[in-house]
Amino acid sequence: MERAPKPLVHGLLLIDKPSGPTSHDVVDAVRKALKQRRVGHLGTLDPIAEGLLPLALGWATRLAPILTHYDKVYETTFRLGVETDTHDRTGHVLAEYPIPPDLNEAMITEKVQAFVGEIQQVPPLISAKKYKGRPLYWWVRHGKPVPEPPPKPVRFHEIRVLRYDPPFLTLRIHCSAGAYIRALARDLGRALGVGAVVFEIRRTRWGPHDVSETISLKDFLADPTLVAPHFLSLEHVEPHWPRLSAHPRVVERLLHGQRVPLPPLLRFIEAPERLLEFPYLRVFTTDGRLAAIARVEYPEWLHPAINFPPPTAETG
Structure with missing residues (x-):
């Protein structure tokens, strides 16, 4: 193997x-x-x-x-009828609510649709978002007062109800980076009027x-x-990005932080049509080593974005 x-x-x-x-x-x-x-x-x-x-x-x-x-995809189960300070099952219970017996999957699906698309989401207080240089969870765990973080734009491409077996609701969620599933549980629970927390969650896809x-x-x-x-x-990271087999002089310019004109290089780029689809391009040396990632300013320039040291450099 x-x-x-x-x-x-x-x-x-x-x-x-x-x-x-x-x-x-x-x-x-x-x-x-x-x-x-x-x-x-x-x-x-x-x-x-x-x-x-x-x-x-x-x-x-x-x-x-x-x-x-x-983007990321999750399969998650919410527990309805409860709210906690962490918005998941590990937190301290803040409130419990009865679940109406007539609440059904169709009603939940209708409420879920309000969260599909770009929304303004308030991150959980117990999260890695920074406040005065420290994660919010540090302030909360040390009993320090901290303001509620401001809402930020996130996108939910799809939220599909997989099953509803009271008090558990299982969803498949496709969302942008930066979206909090715990915050979605909090907000959906409030929209349903019963509260909700994350009970289980599994990330099934990343990019x-x-x-x-x-x-x-x-x-x-x-x-x-x-x-x-x-x-x-x-x-082999990001193989869908266009690939440039570059002359040593082009590699040297990029490694020294200089932009290079794009038009003369088009004939050396594999799948140049992807330049309009992806903002980055992989720059390889003539012997096949990945030397850099360049940012594409189509149709004029390549700008240096990330450089990778040669194999002889310290790499530990």
């Missing part, structure tokens, strides 16, 4: 996170298993959440500002990647070398 490169790994590792550990716990475990310092996740999962947790390894961590903007591509955290920790089917090397 193909094995991930050793001893230093650069790329994306797709982990199936279990319910329980924090996303940082998973990162820390992978760092220790690989004996590699540069590891980070590309989208937090709450401790009770499970499913696809993408990890950036080595120089792939430089892609985080781009890859953290991916172009499906949970079927993952390796469980348990299996990875048992043998970190057998990760090849769940690992994307740096050269």
Whole structure:
């Protein structure tokens, strides 16, 4: 079986996170298993959440500002009839409500539609959003007063009711980066007049990647070398982006922070029609090494966005 490169790994590792550990716990475990310092996740999962947790390894961590903007898909179960301070089942109960016996799936589906599209969503108080340089959850856990965070625009592309078995409501949710499922539970519960919290949640998709591509955290920790089917090397990250095989002088200019004119390079770009679809382009050296990610200003320029050191550089 193909094995991930050793001893230093650069790329994306797709982990199936279990319910329980924090996303940082998973990162820390992978760092220790690989004996590699540069590891980070590309989208937090709450401790009770499970499913696809993408990890950036080595120089792939430089892609985080781009890859953290991916859409996500979740399957989640809300428990109706209760509100907690965290908007999930782990929090302190603030209120309980009776569930009307005539509340049915059709009525819930109608209410759900109000949240489809772009909405203004207030993030949960217990979240990683920053206030005075610290996450909101730090202030709450230390008993410090903190203002409610301002609403921010998020998009729910689809919210599908899968089943309603009172008091449990199971949904499939396709949303933008930055959307909080716990906040959706809070707001949908209030719209229904019965309250709601997240009872279970599983991330099934992140950008172009499906949970079927993952390796469980348990299996990875048992043998970190057998990760090849769940690992994307740096050269294979974002294969749908256009690819430029660049002359050394072009690579050098980009690596030195200089923009380069796009028109003379079009004949060296694979799938140049995708330049109108994607804002970024992968820049490869003539020997096939990914040297940079460039931002496309079509049809005039390529701007340097992310550079990757050559193999001789320190990479731990």
